[in-house]
Amino acid sequence: VKRLLLLDCDQFFVQCARLADPEGAGKARLLLVGGTPEGRGVVTSASYEARGYGCRSAMPTAQALRLCPEALVVPVPRETCLRKSREVRAVLERFTPLVEAASIDEAFLDLTGTERLYGGEDPGETARRIQVAVVEETRIIVSIGGGSSRIVAKLAAERAKPGGVFVVPPGAEETFMAEHELGQIPGVGPVLRERLRGMGLTSVRDALALDLPTLQAMLGEGRGSWLHHRIRGRGPDRVDPRSGAKSISREETFPTDLHRDGELEDELVRLGAEATAELRRSGLTARTVTVKVRDGDFRTRSASRTLAEPVESERAIVTVAVELLERLRARRRVGVRLLGVGLSGLSGEGGEGQLGLFEDGAGEESQGPLETERDRAVSRLSDELRERFGPTALRSGRLL
DNA sequence: TCTGGGGTCCTAGGACCC
């Protein structure tokens, strides 16, 4: 049986904003991080005090300010968040190499077998030592949950908040799970929760009374067995330190909807260039390009294309993206609220994810190389120029 | 009240192959 920990940074963006700006955000008890009073933004994280007024993350910032007019609003301190996230991970890696970053403010650790390493210490004691080391070295307060699967560790971390440690001992998983509402289970969102409620199920206890075939009859084979396992605390228990990113994307919601095709294309080129720069910075290539639009009425649409060969140049990616946007616009030509570019089917240089020796790259008519060595050279050169002279050194890859 | 930006995973249908 595995001994996993989930470490979760309490109100991470609030903590980072306060560390980044001790005189401003640092002194504001009522603090909203993310969005602006006028704009279309939402709250990324609200301080515990602001939550007392009903402010929540994902709530439009303007609405949160109506609930709590005294609150200070600050932007997400992106650089500080990324730096603190790395600092926390570095501390964790001193305790075990089996650390998997689950998000910017959460990490799983696999302590299975480390009792021996730490002289018979139980995971709860190890967790407390980790907690102290993290706060001393990074000034970030964390909660830590422990259990035999990822889901139990995760719920235990919720129980541990704020700033505590809570470990579910092996064998106690089902009892622990039975103390929860179905809506608290990771993976049960508002839609599934309401569906279950409609069937008379609100608590884990309600659902535990049903056997597997009954749940499957209610939810379908897949979802039924998924839930049957979840409510017993069973599920994935692997911690993979090398699980890299599977996609890279850039998207933006505009202050007001965009109507002109030229304007949209300019934004698309910019977003595509940014995503591509991130791709190369990560030493990766991509096979699939996706363009996403959210129309003025909030309808979200996407179009994607998978190429025969992986690409990494701005020219190749932006060319495909422009075609995809034209396709989306041809289908529905209304004001656009949000535009995004995503890259997936990622692989490292010479690494996994390459086509087999005799494979052809399904469905892609060969029409000459999508990307030439020259394209790649131009991309690398523009990376260098931007690094030396700043992001405005070059306007966009289209001109090259 | 009027809905961010970064992701992951699942589903379902169609193409294509065996």
Added chain:
DNA sequence: TCTGGGGTCCTAGGACCC
């Protein structure tokens, strides 16, 4: 001439998470 299943890949959309 009609008719199987299974597997994989691709696309679009949606639920969900932080």
